[in-house]
Amino acid sequence: MTAATHSSLFPQVPESADAVLDGLDPEQREVALALHGPVCVLAGAGTGKTRAITHRIAYGVRAGILQPGSVLAVTFTNRAAGEMRGRLRELGAGGVQARTFHSAALRQLQYFWPKVVGGDLPRLLERKIQLVAESAARCRVRLDRNELRDVTGEIEWAKVTQTVPGDYPAAVAKSVRDAPRDPAEIGQIYAMYEQLKRDRSVIDFEDVLLLTVGILQDRHDIADQIRRQYQHFVVDEYQDVSPLQQRLLDLWLGDRDNLCVVGDASQTIYSFTGATPDHLLNFRTRHPHATVVKLVRDYRSTPQVVHLANGLLSQARGRAAEHRLELISQRDPGPEPAYTEYADEPAEAEGTARRIRDLIAAGVPAGEIAVLYRINAQSEVYEQALADAGVPYQLRGAERFFERQEVREAGIALRGAARAGGNDSLLDDAEDLPSQVRAVLSTKGWTTEPPAGSGAVRDRWESLAALVRLAEDFARAKTGATLSDLVAELDERAAAQHAPTVQGVTLASLHAAKGLEWDAVFLVGLTEGMMPITYAKTDEQVEEERRLLYVGVTRARLHLSLSWALSRSPGGRASRRPTRFLKGLRPGSGALGAGGAGGGGSVERGGAGGRRKRRGPVLCRVCGATLTEAGEMKLMRCEDCPSDMDEALYERLREWRSDQAKQLGQPAYCVFTDKTLMAIAECVPSTDGELAAISGVGARKLDRFGTDVLAICAGEEPGEEPGGDDDGS
Numbered sequence: 001m002t003a004a005t006h007s008s009l010f011p012q013v014p015e016s017a018d019a020v021l022d023g024l025d026p027e028q029r030e031v032a033l034a035l036h037g038p039v040c041v042l043a044g045a046g047t048g049k050t051r052a053i054t055h056r057i058a059y060g061v062r063a064g065i066l067q068p069g070s071v072l073a074v075t076f077t078n079r080a081a082g083e084m085r086g087r088l089r090e091l092g093a094g095g096v097q098a099r100t101f102h103s104a105a106l107r108q109l110q111y112f113w114p115k116v117v118g119g120d121l122p123r124l125l126e127r128k129i130q131l132v133a134e135s136a137a138r139c140r141v142r143l144d145r146n147e148l149r150d151v152t153g154e155i156e157w158a159k160v161t162q163t164v165p166g167d168y169p170a171a172v173a174k175s176v177r178d179a180p181r182d183p184a185e186i187g188q189i190y191a192m193y194e195q196l197k198r199d200r201s202v203i204d205f206e207d208v209l210l211l212t213v214g215i216l217q218d219r220h221d222i223a224d225q226i227r228r229q230y231q232h233f234v235v236d237e238y239q240d241v242s243p244l245q246q247r248l249l250d251l252w253l254g255d256r257d258n259l260c261v262v263g264d265a266s267q268t269i270y271s272f273t274g275a276t277p278d279h280l281l282n283f284r285t286r287h288p289h290a291t292v293v294k295l296v297r298d299y300r301s302t303p304q305v306v307h308l309a310n311g312l313l314s315q316a317r318g319r320a321a322e323h324r325l326e327l328i329s330q331r332d333p334g335p336e337p338a339y340t341e342y343a344d345e346p347a348e349a350e351g352t353a354r355r356i357r358d359l360i361a362a363g364v365p366a367g368e369i370a371v372l373y374r375i376n377a378q379s380e381v382y383e384q385a386l387a388d389a390g391v392p393y394q395l396r397g398a399e400r401f402f403e404r405q406e407v408r409e410a411g412i413a414l415r416g417a418a419r420a421g422g423n424d425s426l427l428d429d430a431e432d433l434p435s436q437v438r439a440v441l442s443t444k445g446w447t448t449e450p451p452a453g454s455g456a457v458r459d460r461w462e463s464l465a466a467l468v469r470l471a472e473d474f475a476r477a478k479t480g481a482t483l484s485d486l487v488a489e490l491d492e493r494a495a496a497q498h499a500p501t502v503q504g505v506t507l508a509s510l511h512a513a514k515g516l517e518w519d520a521v522f523l524v525g526l527t528e529g530m531m532p533i534t535y536a537k538t539d540e541q542v543e544e545e546r547r548l549l550y551v552g553v554t555r556a557r558l559h560l561s562l563s564w565a566l567s568r569s570p571g572g573r574a575s576r577r578p579t580r581f582l583k584g585l586r587p588g589s590g591a592l593g594a595g596g597a598g599g600g601g602s603v604e605r606g607g608a609g610g611r612r613k614r615r616g617p618v619l620c621r622v623c624g625a626t627l628t629e630a631g632e633m634k635l636m637r638c639e640d641c642p643s644d645m646d647e648a649l650y651e652r653l654r655e656w657r658s659d660q661a662k663q664l665g666q667p668a669y670c671v672f673t674d675k676t677l678m679a680i681a682e683c684v685p686s687t688d689g690e691l692a693a694i695s696g697v698g699a700r701k702l703d704r705f706g707t708d709v710l711a712i713c714a715g716e717e718p719g720e721e722p723g724g725d726d727d728g729s
Contacts, residue, residue, distance in 0.1 A: 004115055006278070007021065013090065013091065013092040014058075014062070014091060014092060015064035016062065017062035018060055020032070020055055020058050020059045020091055020092075021033075021055065021059060021198055024051070024052070024055060025048075025109070025297055027052075027293055027295050027296075027297065027331065028048060028051060028052040028055065028292065028295065029294050031052040031055075031295070031449065032052065032054070032055045032059045032290045033056075033059070034260075034293065035056070035059075035060045035063050035065050035066065036258070036288070036292065036627065037089050037258070037286035037289065037290070038239070038257045038258075038259050038260075038274060038283070038290035038291070038477075039260040039261070039290060039291045039292075039293070040260075040261055040283045040284060040287075040291070040292045040293070041053065041260065041261065041262040041263075041294075041323075042263070042293070042294045042323070042661065043262055043263070043264055043265065043294075043295040043324060044264055044266070044294075044295060044298060044325040044489075045264065045297050045298065045300065045301075045309070045327070045551070045554035045556060045657075046298040046299055046300025046301055046517070047192075047295035047296060047298055047327070048295065048297075048299055049088075049236070049262050049295055049298065050083065050087070052082075052295060052668055053073070053204055053236065053260065053262055054084060054087040054088055054091060054092065054093075056234075056260065056570070057071055057088060057093055057096055057234060058088055058091035058092060058093040060232075061092075061093040061095075061096065062091075062092055062093065065230055065358035066606040067231070067232075068093060068094065068095030068096045068131070069095055069096075069097075070229065070230060070231040070613065071096045071101070071230070071231075071232045071233075072097045072100075072118055072230045072232070072233050072234075072252070072259045073096060073097065073098040073234040073235075073236070074098075074099060074100065074101050074102060074233070074234070074235050074236070074249075075098070075099075075100060075235075075237060075244065076100060076101070076237050076240055077100065077515075078103070078234070080236065080237075080515070081099050081100055081103070081373065082098075082299065083097045083113075083621075084098040085098045085447065086368050090173060091129060091474035092609065094224075094307050096220065097448065097451070098104060098232075100233075101209065101245050101248065102205055102208055102491065103273050105208050105209050105212040105248060106124075106208045108212055108226060108239070109121060109208055109211055109212050109215070112215060112219075113176060115180055116215055116221070116222065117221060119291045121204045122201045122202055123201070123203070123519045124202070124204070124205070124208070125202050125204045126203075127198075127204065128152055128155070128193075128204045129149065129254045130147055131193060131196055131197065131202075132151060132152045132189065132193055133148055134449075135189050135193040135196055135303065136148070136151065136192075137524075138191055138192050138196075139188045139189050141181075141185055141188075142191060143181075145328060145405070146443070146445075146457045147180060147181065147367065147457055148405075148534075148596065149711050150181075150457050151180060151181060151186055151189060151508055153273075154168075154179060154186050154190075155178075155186075155189075155190050155193060155664035156178065156272060156273070156274075156348070157242070157272070157274050158171065158190060158211065158333070158494045159204075159205060159206035159728060160209075160242040160243065160244045160245070160273070161242065161243050161244070161274050162243055162244055162247070164410075165187050165190040165322070166187065166191070167189075167517045168183060168186060168187040168190055169183035169184050169187055174504075176477075176537075176538050176541075177409060178535065179456055179471070179566075180451075185613065190389065196449055200272055201399070203674050204638050206244070206680040206694075209244050209248055210246065212248060213244070213247050213248050213251060216251040216252075219585065220699065223251060223254065224254075226252060227252070227253075227256070230252060231256075231258060232257065232258045232260075233249065233252060233259045233260070233261075233404060234260045234261075234262070235249065235259070235262065235264050236259070236263075237262070238261040238263035238279065238283075238692075239263035239264060239265050239267060239268045239275070239277040239280045239281050240263075240268065240270055240275040241274070241275065241276070241280075242273070243274070243275040243276070244274075246279050250729060251535065253722045257287060258543055259287075261279075261280065261283060261621055263277070263280045263323075264323065264325065264522050265277040265280055265281055265319070265320035265323050266320060266321075266323075266547055266550055267514070267547060267550070267551055268320060268325050268547060268553055269510075269511060269514065269544060269547055269548045270511075271540075271544055276475045276646055277319075277320055278319075280629060281319055281320070281323060283546075286546060294325060294403055294496045295325075295326050296325050296326060296328050296681070297327075297330050298327040298328060298329045298330060298331075299330050299331070300331075300517055300557055301327075301329060301331065301554060301556070301557055301558075302329055302331045302332070302333060302334030302335075302557070302558055303329040303331065303333050303555060304333065304334055304336050304337060304559075304560075305329070305337065305553065305554070305556050305558075305560050306328070306329040307329075307333060308337050308553055308560070308585060309327060309553045309554050310326055310327055311584070311585045312546065312549060312550045312581060312585065313546075313550060315546070315581070315584070316543060316547075317543060318539065318540060318543050319541065320543065320547070321323065321543070330626060331557075333662070334558045334559070335559060337559070337560040337561070337562060338355075338560070338561040338562070338604065339562050339563070339582075339586045339587065339603040339604065340558075340561065340562070340564075340603070340604045340605070340606045341563070341564060341565075341566065341578070341583055341603055341604070341605050341606070342564070342566070342605075342606045343523075343565065343567065343570070343574070343606075344565050344566070344567045344568065344570045344571075344572060345381055345439040345567075345569065346385075346473070346569070346570060346647055346670070347383040347565065347570070347696075348524060348563050348564070348565040348606065349382050349384065349385035349524075349538055350388075350389075350700075351606035351634060351698075352371060352382065352522050352524060352561070352562070352563065353386050353388070353389040353391060354700050355383035355384070355391065355522070355561060356369055356371075356389075356391055356520075356522070357389050357390075357391055358385070358483050359520055360391065361631050362522055364519055364559070365418050365519075365526055365572035366391065366392055366393075366504050366505050367504065367505075367506070368518050368519035368520065369505045369506070369515045369518055369519065369521075369522075370506040370507075370508060370513065370516075370518040370520070370521050370522065370555065371506070371507050371508075371521045371522045372508055372509070372510050372513050372522065372523050372524070372531050372552050372555065373507075373508075373509060373510070373523075373524050373525050373526060374509065374510060374525060374531055374533055374548075375462055375509060375530075375533070376462075376463075377462030377463050377465070377466050378392060378524070378525050378530075379395060379507050381505065381506055382524070383395075386505060386507075388670070389608060389700075391504070391505055392504030392505065393504040393506070393507055394504045394505070394506055395507045395508070396506050396507070396508040396512050396516075397514075401491065402490075402494035404463055406444065406445070406460045406463050406464060407463050407464075407467065409444055409496075410440075410441055410463075410467055411441065411490055413441070413444060414437065414441075414483065414486065414487055414490070415487050417436070417440045417483055418482070418483040418484040418486075418487050421663055423596070430467075432475060433471055433474070433475040433481050433482065433483060433485075433486060434471050434475050436466065436483050437467065437468055437483070437486065438468055439470035441464050441467060441468060444464060445457075445461060445462065445464060446459055446464035446465065446467075446468060446658075448591070450462075450534075452504075455535040456549060467490075467653055469568060471486055471570065473569045473570070473714045474486055474489055476569065476570070476571070477570075477668045477670075478668060482557075482688070483638075491666050508548070509546045510551060510552045513551065513552060513555050514551055517555050517556075517557060518555060518556065518557065519556075519557050519558050519559060520556065520557075520558065520559035520560075520561075521552065521553075521555050521556035521559070521560055521561070522563070523549070523552050523553070523560070523561065523562045523563070524563050524564075525563075525565070526549075526562055526563065526564045526578060526579045526581075527564045527565065527576045527577060527578060527579060527628055528576070528577045528578075528580060529576075530579075531545060531549055531579040531581065532545030532579070532580075532581075533545060533548070538663060543689075545581075546581050549579070559639070562586070563606070564576065564578045570575065570673045570675075571673060571674065571675060581603050586603055588604050600602075600651055606698075636706045637682075643678075643682060645678055645681045645682045646681050646682075646684060647681075649680075649684065649712070650678060650681035650714065652707070652712050653677045653678060653680060656708060656712055656718055657671045657672055657677065657708075660708075671701075672696060672697075672701070672705070672706065675696065676694065676695065676696030676697065679694045679696070680694060680697075680709060680713070685713060686712065686713065687709065687713065688702060688706055688710070690711060690712060691706055692706075
């Protein structure tokens, strides 16, 4: 091992306290030197907040101002706490306690319980869902697996907001919260759950905080003992503190004010769990003499990415928006964010996969690329597109689509109905494949209207709805398709998506992406109804959706792509609109007023693989009218304008497409849609350039199918191979 390698693996501890300050920017240095009294650090995304607060603690310890054992640093995840401890050791400040709220409280509870109550601390429930299920049963309320998860989440929310069972219905109404069941019913289950815990001498994770709060409130001697030990507190991600965590922090502090908090109200995205930015926003009111430092130098993202992030927040409303931070990129310029409008969702997924493959070919590691979406049910089409393109991927914070329990259960039900054929009474009134699938999945929880609110029940419905949409697309692409054909298609998709991967593109929801970063980020499905999500009803809920998109944008270091589809499926009505949050930011969407930020670059129009910049309206090549429907734009003429299509050529292309689809094991529309084949039969291209100019024919499909299509157009026989090697090249 060389000296350089050894140095990178085992960084040298700074020689002195002053050396700890080396390399900090002026604002970070100000944080590090502010060691007395209340300190509020407002830290934007990518501004080095962890670096600032760890160097602050290390400088205080190394300068002899702070004793290591007297400092308690709290954060929200074990990963973040571990990272903080590691950095402090590297800076020569070992011995400082860096823990989560729960970990710190549990440690204190275990130590003081024998003295306060006697005996051992009650057993800690690792998972409360089984006890919630029993509580529901005792209340004669039947809950399925997903309803159980949602009710459990409601009980957790009630406890961190310090809401007792009897007050739960009123608290839900006051918070404009969508309860998964009747609030009175949940209140009864909550009360029974608490009773069963007492009867069995067990506690849950929320009780750890509640019991610690109770002891510190009732036993001043113990509170004084803890306050003598911990003289200095640091709280990271302060915008995510719940009322219960704030109460515990107040008790740790007592009447002292040696507290440093770090946060960004613009990254508050977990209000549904009880998190609130109010404590951060009210910090200067509670502590009028606090030192306030703003970290706005963004070391993560390029000026182009930061420009868009600032523009997003410039349109925000509400208290958090009043305290927004204007980031200043410290990186060299990079490419403008790419805005792409696709005709339909499969085209969006395929176009995204193609762009990802181009980035990997250009040297960007697959592990440094992420596709981020609003809900986990959106992952399926991207799993499929990446698998088809031969791009490895990994899911974060969710199971692969075909591994989800509801999808497996649906697959079993569909397989059973396919075997039963006409003998399944469920299918008596089902006239076609989609209606058969709807009938079968209705027994698994699918309904024509989605359930209210978010949560596990909504997640399950979204997964089943994705299967219904897949059946509709499959039936449209394959005339006369049966339930058995669909089951075979699902099996093939599952097999393609279950290939093991080691290093791959990350697929994740926007919530799961918090705290992470990549060289390249693709934000997909950015349409009204998905961003903001359809169940975001109040102004504050909509603003939290805006903050969620802001978090997604600020995950990107260099490459950022934002895309949306005008319709759900190929040939569908182009009725969708891009998210309102991009108005005035994406090219062609209107200018913002003072303080806004217009978008650079241009909006591209992506077909099923094409990359074309929109340079103006698409005109009918027959009558010259402006075209607005996706299908008409593919044909480059109005639907009712006369067609000069070569019918015989069109039929030969359809036969060829059918053979290709069978050999490749894909639906026919994945080769070319009907509209694209009609456009080819009308234009009769004779060169690669003429073929590539047709909507729905991009570089990838040109490489794969171009030779065959041009041969058919020339009246020749296509080659024997199915579009070349299926290696995604």
